[in-house]
Amino acid sequence: MRLPALDRDSFELVSAEQKHQASPATFWLPPEAERQNLQRGQAAKLLFDILVQTETGAHEIGTERMWVIVAGRTSTGYIGILDSQPASTRPDHYLVFGAEVPFQAEHICDIGAPPKEYAEWQLSQAPERLWPRQED
Secondary structure (H helix, E strand, O other), rough: OOOOOOHHHOEEEEOHHHHHHHHHOOOOOOOHHHOOOOOOOOOEEEEEEEEEEEEEEEEEEEEEEEEEEEEOOOOOOEEEEEEOOOOOOOOOOOOOOOEEEEHHHHHEEEEEOOOHHHHHHHOOOOOOOOOOOOOO
16 A cells, blocks of 8 residues: 655655654654554554645645554555544645545554544544555
8 A cells, every 4th residue: 555645645654763763862752563563443643744735825844743543454554544633734635534544653653542432433434535545
């Protein structure tokens, strides 16, 4: 499953591992073993670079930290359901609360444990946006 690309999808994921390597004293990272072994219903915080158009028509890239609920594993990582509403996107952008997001362990900057009932409810809903399953 392909990962999002800024030029194609108007957003991409930032490597939390690279951020940690650049600033290990100030950018904490969960242990790799935990990031590699997330289970359905756990939460992962990811860093999103989002391309947005300003009111003047200019394009800017903003970074947002947002949670996803892990829906399952893929051949290359995970697929999650966005559990945050992006502050910088318009309603027609792919990134909305409930959108599917593919990610890998390197993108995870925090791990959470939402209440089981909430995670089950979130995962029982039809995704607001479906991520393409084919390789392009």
